[in-house]
Amino acid sequence: MARITHLECTKCAQRLTADTPQTVCPKDGGVLYARYDLHAIKSPFSQGQLKGRACTMWRYAEVLPEANPVSLGEGFTPILSSREHPNVYIKDEGLNPTGSFKARGLSAAVTMAKHYGLKKLAIPSAGNAAGALAAYAAAAGIEAHIFMPKDVPIANRIESEYYGAHVTLVDGLIGDCARMVGERKKTEGWFDVSTLKEPFRVEGKKTMGYEVAEQLGWRMPQGIIYPTGGGVGMIGMWKAFDEMEQLGWIGPERPQMITVQSAGCAPIVKAWDEGKSAAEMWPNAATTAAGLRVPKAYGDYLILDILRKSRGTAVAVTDEEIMDALHHWARVEGIFAAPEGAAALAAYRKLRGNGFFQPDDTVVLFNTGTGLKYLDTMDGAQRSRTNLPTSRQIAGIIGPY
Ligand SMILES: Cc1ncc(COP(=O)(O)O)c(C=O)c1O
Ligand SMILES: [Zn+2]
Numbered sequence: 001m002a003r004i005t006h007l008e009c010t011k012c013a014q015r016l017t018a019d020t021p022q023t024v025c026p027k028d029g030g031v032l033y034a035r036y037d038l039h040a041i042k043s044p045f046s047q048g049q050l051k052g053r054a055c056t057m058w059r060y061a062e063v064l065p066e067a068n069p070v071s072l073g074e075g076f077t078p079i080l081s082s083r084e085h086p087n088v089y090i091k092d093e094g095l096n097p098t099g100s101f102k103a104r105g106l107s108a109a110v111t112m113a114k115h116y117g118l119k120k121l122a123i124p125s126a127g128n129a130a131g132a133l134a135a136y137a138a139a140a141g142i143e144a145h146i147f148m149p150k151d152v153p154i155a156n157r158i159e160s161e162y163y164g165a166h167v168t169l170v171d172g173l174i175g176d177c178a179r180m181v182g183e184r185k186k187t188e189g190w191f192d193v194s195t196l197k198e199p200f201r202v203e204g205k206k207t208m209g210y211e212v213a214e215q216l217g218w219r220m221p222q223g224i225i226y227p228t229g230g231g232v233g234m235i236g237m238w239k240a241f242d243e244m245e246q247l248g249w250i251g252p253e254r255p256q257m258i259t260v261q262s263a264g265c266a267p268i269v270k271a272w273d274e275g276k277s278a279a280e281m282w283p284n285a286a287t288t289a290a291g292l293r294v295p296k297a298y299g300d301y302l303i304l305d306i307l308r309k310s311r312g313t314a315v316a317v318t319d320e321e322i323m324d325a326l327h328h329w330a331r332v333e334g335i336f337a338a339p340e341g342a343a344a345l346a347a348y349r350k351l352r353g354n355g356f357f358q359p360d361d362t363v364v365l366f367n368t369g370t371g372l373k374y375l376d377t378m379d380g381a382q383r384s385r386t387n388l389p390t391s392r393q394i395a396g397i398i399g400p401y
Contacts, residue, residue: 033199050214060207065106077096082333088366089216089364113191117265121142121145178349220250223256223351223362227341265286268303269316277304289338330371
């Protein structure tokens with residue numbers, strides 16, 4: 001692995017080789033970060049060289065693993081100026097392959113799995129990561145074993161099946177799915193690509209940080225609002241900012257990083273409010289924003305550290321506020337967002353309301369996925385207000401799936 005010098009534990013700084021597949025730190029379970037010789041990369045790799053490169057996340061090849069990319073055209077998504085708020089930008093990740101930002105992480109993870117010659121990958125997923133793994137595994141000719149809650153939006157299940165993945169629907173939440181992967185992976189010979197349990201999904205997600213900087217002319221926004229489940233996007237972007245500073249592309253300035261979660265599952269917000277450095281398991285997690293239904297994030301200590309270092313904050317929004325924001329974005333901006341993405345607008349409204357952000361602050365809101373993957377959720381939410389049957393009930397297809 002030429003460009004990566006080593007993997008480094010985020011807890012104890014132990015170094016491991018990237019020449020063989022690694023999971024987490026063997027000493028303390030810490031998340032591993034890929035490290036590069038940025039000093040050596042610095043002089044040949046300048047911002048100017050990005051001109052004319054492919055409009056995918058692989059345009060930042062020098063700071064990504066040196067392997068043959070398994071790509072479906074992910075990344076370099078539009079950053080749209082809000083029509084409503086002059087200094088707000090919407091980074092529309094719904095335009096990625098499989099309709100969410102999960103494509104970035106799984107493109108990188110599957111690229112490396114292929115590079116290492118791994119044949120079977122397994123993932124517990126709140127939904128969108130499943131579809132993304134299934135697609136990239138199909139493109140790479142690798143087996144995908146997917147475990148997701150049985151009530152995920154129907155698109156997540158159907159696309160995974162079409163991509164040829166082995167899908168198990170679990171009567172529980174993502175933590176239960178993770179336990180099932182953990183129990184079976186050794187006997188089944190699966191490599192676990194769970195959130196933050198291997199080093200390369202972060203590498204894919206960090207490209208969002210490079211893109212925000214490049215698309216804003218290498219100026220950092222005042223704030224970034226990121227819908228947080230496992231928090232990989234926030235963790236990745238923060239890593240990207242550090243790398244860019246070492247490359248001399250930006251200075252020490254950083255955006256205020258804002259976590260938004262659903263009030264029905266807000267472990268990071270609770271920990272933040274209580275001044276803790278790690279989060280507790282959130283009991284009875286429930287929200288229409290399926291991707292935010294992560295009761296305990298493996299990288300909670302990293303997320304909370306980033307919020308603190310960036311002078312950011314953490315905000316909880318209700319499902320009603322999310323759905324209201326979703327409707328509003330669709331009508332005012334022409335953007336049909338995933339509920340998780342709409343949560344970013346709901347949070348922005350709160351942070352404007354309480355004066356955290358001023359009208360002239362430049363703020364980037366991440367729409368992490370397309371609303372088109374949530375038609376059943378939205379249909380259900382719409383109908384339950386009027387007590388009418390959902391279209392799936394009408395079609396007679398509701399039931400255990
Ligand atoms: C659309 C969407 N947004 C946000 C998230 C949360 O992402 P992360 O786990 O990287 O915090 C997910 C996770 O499933 C998602 O599907
Ligand atoms: Zn360690």
